[in-house]
Amino acid sequence: MSSSLDAARPVTAPAVTPRFRPAIHFTASDTWLNDPNGLVFHDGLYHLFFQNNPYGNVWGNMSWGHATSPDLLHWAEHPVAIAGDEVEDIFSGSVVVDHGNTSGFGTVESPALVAVYTSAFKAASPHSGTQAQSLAYSTDGGMTWLKYDENPVLTRNSAHFRDPKVFRYEGPHGSCWVMVAVEAQHQKVVLYRSEDLKSWDFLSDFGPANADAGEWECPDLFPLAVDGDPDNTKWVLIVNVNPGAVAGGSGGQYFVGEFDGVRFVPDAGSLAAPAGLSSFPDKDAAQAALQQCLWLDWGRDCYASVSFSNVPDNRRIIIGWMNNWDYANQLPTAPWRSSMTLARELRLSSVNGSLQLIQHPVLTEQRVEENPVPGPAPFNLDGTALRLPDAVPGTAQVIEAEIVLGSAELVEFSLLGSTDGSQRTVLGYSTRSGRLTLDRRQSGNTQFHGKFASVEAAPAALEDGILKLLIVVDQCSVEVFAQDGKVVLTDLVFPEANSLNNWLSAEGGTATVRKLAISSIA
Template identity: 80%
Template sequence: MSSSLDAARPETAPAVTPRFRPAIHFTARDTWLNDPNGLVFHDGLYHLFFQNNPFGSVWGNMSWGHATSTDLLQWTEHPVAIAGDETEDIFSGSVVVDHGNTSEFGSIESPALVAVYTSAFKAGTIHSGTQAQSLAYSTDGGMTWRKYDQNPVLTRNSEHFRDPKVFRYEGPQGSFWVMVAVEAQQQKVVFYRSDDLKTWDFLSHFGPANADAGEWECPDLFPLAVDGDPGNTAWVLIVNVNPGAVAGGSGGQYFVGQFDGVRFLPDAGSLAAPTGLSSIADAEAAAAAMQQCLWLDWGRDCYASVSFSDAPDNRRIIIGWMNNWDYANQLPTAPWRSSMTLARELRLSSVSGATRLVQHPVLGEAKEELSETGSFELGSEALRLPDAFPGRAQVIQAEIKPGTAERVEVKLLASPDGSQGTVLSYTTSNSRLTLDRTRSGDTTFHEKFASAESAPVALEDGVLKLLIIVDQSSVEVFAQDGTVVLTDLVFPGANSQENWLAAEGGTATVLKLAVSSLA
């Protein structure tokens, strides 16, 4: 990360804000967090490591924090796993289970967990000012870690070579470890291979492409079956970008293609602008090309998404950082600052003749049903839904035929007088879904926070499908079975708990409406 601790530090810390603490999204107990790191499933536990400042609630002193979960909803925080020191900050990376003991850090019977992380070397050290890749390992299931005594294991003598994601490749080229990392300011993903996690050989690079105006960070690469067909597999390359995302600031894009063990080749349908968005001089043309990029999330607050290693049943599950570098250090929460998105299971599906990612939030079964209705007509008279509960998250599922309505909207976390609320609306004239937080509550802590994000959404047989998760300080929207996702932070007033559904300019038909809560 390239944030400046001194420049970003608030003049005064905000008052303690327990009502903004999420019910089902991970936050550190009383410190700062950003990128998820080292996501791995091992011995019945999901491990979430993360960028952490152990000494404060703004970016700095980068170390790896640690939390575990059995269900991806409720997390237990543990002591710092890999600590920065006088020589290095511990930047982002990944964790693998070394089943074959290729590193000789463990054994076949008791494999080590190996973290591959970026050492951001401090001024005056032997690698002063550079970023390189290093190892740490754990032989007790990820609870304690030891740095490898011959770090770094891979350097390019670069100031911006970081964020290694490592996985085991099995294919025509053989069986070996692959590292996917970035030269952040060159907008390049670089690929390396290794037999033992210690010695690495260069394979190839990819980029710049599509959204390339900002730094590229936190890549991931993995195969998925298309439409569940194991005989038709494509590879997905996730590349996060800051700034230059579709909603402004930081965000995540992806490419679909093939990886042959040496290089990644994107499908033609993954490329919005072959010469890159930053090279398009005309603003209108650049904006149009931006809409054609493949975005993981069209909201303001989903960044650095990466996937779990060794997830059960070969599921591909990602978690992102629910924040934006535009205002990350100024969020009005205390004593913690920042949270993670919900875990999301990824699949590849054929959508309008193209191969696209779909995302499904991992919610489990422990939901309390609050209301469920059959089909009914909806007009300009708003329907009040069950209120959001303090300390609990709310799940709203709806299938709506807009019919003659010009606009259908769900108003979330609204105040009794209607002056505050986060508005999710679908406009039929332009087929766009918009999440508007300009009047959501506290928006004044940063000039860029008040915003409205929108995404193109095509109806399916005239039907809009919505799955909305509302937590204490966030809204996540999964539209059309997860083909379009919008994630935004919100900081509502203490009494803003009402939820409403309405249609404007005509009538709509609600085919399904179910509301439940969970904590």
């Protein structure tokens, strides 16, 4: 991909599209964004840094943009934090609060924020053609940054060594900084340690494993208590892959295992393909194994998910890029292009004997309840479509439902539909297949790219015959959290301005709606 100024010129130039601007998902005001970077909580604010082209709304001229939020729903954009220049593009990385002043960039009383980012060096650099890890630091709460004058601090003389996620490791023999990065085209996670964020020593590597058809990017490694038990802690390794994700194109997989301060070792239950799917000679077997990998999101539009550091109470909160590299530069929005997913809090639970991440969207804002239809639950669906409150322009709609499938073979939510039903996004559950599907083939503008029209599917086992859904619809996106967050599906959609109708229906029998709550957030 080019990093020249020519990349600043849009591939397409759609008319200004304010109706697609999300209410509670972050977008840059008038430029391109991709991977979330440097997620950190500091002095009461969540900081979101992100890959940004300050000069246009397609990929290029990579710098770190910056936004802050008190609640992870409403964001204030700030000037570019770390700018690319004639020597380097600023690729993905992370930010830590250096509480012990190990780097010497701040003080113990007033610790610096330290960014560890990938320098993608250009021809003007003596490191031309390589990617290496560099530092920048802020002593004013993340608002201004200085690059370290002895960058880079870690190089492998590699063209694809990138995306460092750094965290403080507390082990039985003391503490240190640990960096998790990737050799992207070798499908390897590489781990290093440091005492001061400046000098790094190699620890180990991991991979290939499971989904390895594309480049590995944006890793993250963190501990989580199993079912909330602090005496039973496991480590989760997130590895994003592009292409080769379960829904096609880019997506995020994860592994659960142990980390001893040196090496990550995945549990056997995390390994659908220990040597990687590329080792399978049979395509059908590889596709079946792909379905058995652990996926953060089964939709098309959740990539590069990483977690915040320094969050109170050791909460683990992630944000992803709500897009897919298959069509990212062609999205029909202007003047901005691309957005982030909702922030999601992670938990680790035992599900049917296997450890699995549970995701809950962070929706702390007071919601405005919409009129219940047809009235308080429970009520039956038996073949007649139930009209729900319309989506409201400029707000995000939250739909919470619990449905007992009963004799019904299919339950469907028709979202953002036209009055004649010719345009709609369909979220359905089939009792025959045991799968949840999100169908955007008739969702509106799907013609801007040949790979956009699609149907996503995820296995979702009913629990005592009940389907539980939390659906967030926000102008140009649908995020689905099913079965209390065990299954997540995220897709972009671009409906016509008057496609606001929502319906609920059941086919092939009767289903009982045990709960239906609809609200909006502005």
